[in-house]
Amino acid sequence: MVNAVTKIDQIETMILDIPTIRGHVLSMATMRVQTAVLVRMRFSDGSEGIGEGTTIGGLTYGPESPESIQSAIDTYITPALLGRSADDVNGALQLVDHLVKGNRIAKAAVEIALWDGLGKRLGVSVAQLFGGAVHSRLPVAWTLASGNSETDIAEAQEMIAARRHNIFKLKIGKRAVAEDVAHVARIKAAVGDAASIRVDVNQAWSLQDARWGLRGLQDVGCELVEQPVRARYLNALRELTRAHEIAVMADEALNGPEDAVSIVARGAADVFAVKVAQSGGIKRASEVVAIGQAAGLGLYAGTMLETGLGTAAALQLFAGIEDLRWGSELFGPLLLTEDILATPIVYRDFTVEVPQGAGLGVSLDPDKIDFFRRDRARSLKT
Numbered sequence: 550m551v552n553a554v555t556k557i558d559q560i561e562t563m564i565l566d567i568p569t570i571r572g573h574v575l576s577m578a579t580m581r582v583q584t585a586v587l588v589r590m591r592f593s594d595g596s597e598g599i600g601e602g603t604t605i606g607g608l609t610y611g612p613e614s615p616e617s618i619q620s621a622i623d624t625y626i627t628p629a630l631l632g633r634s635a636d637d638v639n640g641a642l643q644l645v646d647h648l649v650k651g652n653r654i655a656k657a658a659v660e661i662a663l664w665d666g667l668g669k670r671l672g673v674s675v676a677q678l679f680g681g682a683v684h685s686r687l688p689v690a691w692t693l694a695s696g697n698s699e700t701d702i703a704e705a706q707e708m709i710a711a712r713r714h715n716i717f718k719l720k721i722g723k724r725a726v727a728e729d730v731a732h733v734a735r736i737k738a739a740v741g742d743a744a745s746i747r748v749d750v751n752q753a754w755s756l757q758d759a760r761w762g763l764r765g766l767q768d769v770g771c772e773l774v775e776q777p778v779r780a781r782y783l784n785a786l787r788e789l790t791r792a793h794e795i796a797v798m799a800d801e802a803l804n805g806p807e808d809a810v811s812i813v814a815r816g817a818a819d820v821f822a823v824k825v826a827q828s829g830g831i832k833r834a835s836e837v838v839a840i841g842q843a844a845g846l847g848l849y850a851g852t853m854l855e856t857g858l859g860t861a862a863a864l865q866l867f868a869g870i871e872d873l874r875w876g877s878e879l880f881g882p883l884l885l886t887e888d889i890l891a892t893p894i895v896y897r898d899f900t901v902e903v904p905q906g907a908g909l910g911v912s913l914d915p916d917k918i919d920f921f922r923r924d925r926a927r928s929l930k931t
């Protein structure tokens with residue numbers, strides 16, 4: 550008997566709008582809702598794969614929006630993949646890269662669903678598909694971004710007492726540099742040696758601001774500054790990386806392996822914030838990791854504040870990376886009022902656990918999906 554090849558039969562996309570537990574104040578936007586784009590893929594043998602491609606703050610963070618992610622998948626990626634072999638993930642990635650330029654987050658959502666489906670059919674985790682996990686849990690940061698120093702201090706102290714987080718990333722860049730440095734100093738003084746304090750400027754500073762800012766941040770005990778200036782200003786990032794001991798991390802500047810090569814070639818960062826979505830999927834993110842490792846840079850597992858689904862995809866990759874010197878910020882589900890997974894990801898003892906089981910190791914809660922789907926919400930209103 551000839552074994553029939555399993556095919557990609559159907560790719561469904563959906564947009565979910567999920568409220569955040571508090572306003573999340575970033576230099577370019579305040580988030581009260583996170584909008585996730587999910588992909589559900591159905592294969593000819595009855596198996597399924599799920600994926601997520603999520604961005605932050607509409608179009609304020611980067612060039613893809615939730616709506617553009619959905620439309621890139623529905624209009625360009627899905628027609629190219631329907632009927633292809635479900636197991637040929639590399640072939641699918643090459644074809645999509647040929648047909649669709651950019652749109653990395655859309656590609657990531659589809660790619661994650663392909664790996665999930667393949668892992669489930671083979672009965673192995675995605676981490677195993679990538680060579681096997683060397684960690685069962687990862688250190689996990691929390692972002693303090695209420696917009697108020699006293700609220701942030703109370704939040705940090707609660708997290709430390711609950712043993713949930715002892716690494717904090719502060720979102721700054723909205724106020725004057727001196728005010729931001731004073732805000733960071735207050736939080737560092739309040740937590741002392743009990744926590745590591747880092748900041749993310751989300752590209753808000755000019756080079757001049759950043760020269761003062763990095764000196765001030767370093768003096769108050771901040772360990773790392775993420776994307777202080779615009780993503781394209783690699784010369785400015787290089788100058789800042791060379792001029793200060795505080796670690797400089799590339800985030801918005803790092804969109805896949807080609808950017809990783811440019812940053813290494815220019816000496817424009819000490820650390821890579823590796824994001825699955827921004828890299829174009831798990832495989833491309835693993836290539837970014839390899840370039841960072843080969844160049845001796847520090848690695849950090851970044852987030853686009855995904856639901857548990859996108860978070861699980863990142864955990865599957867980073868579980869296999871031995872030296873994740875700066876830990877992770879894979880806390881996305883905790884910022885949302887509701888988890889959309891049937892079994893939530895576990896956070897304890899300052900770590901996040903890697904989900905076990907085939908594929909991504911997670912499944913969706915259908916009632917939650919129905920509740921948060923934008924198309925269902927609209928039809929209820931009309």
Ligand code: MUC
Nearest residue numbers: 692749751800852854878
């Ligand atoms: C970013 O720019 O890194 C990650 C954590 C967080 O609070 O916001 C994001 C985005």
Ligand code: MG
Nearest residue numbers: 749775776800
């Ligand atoms: Mg960032």
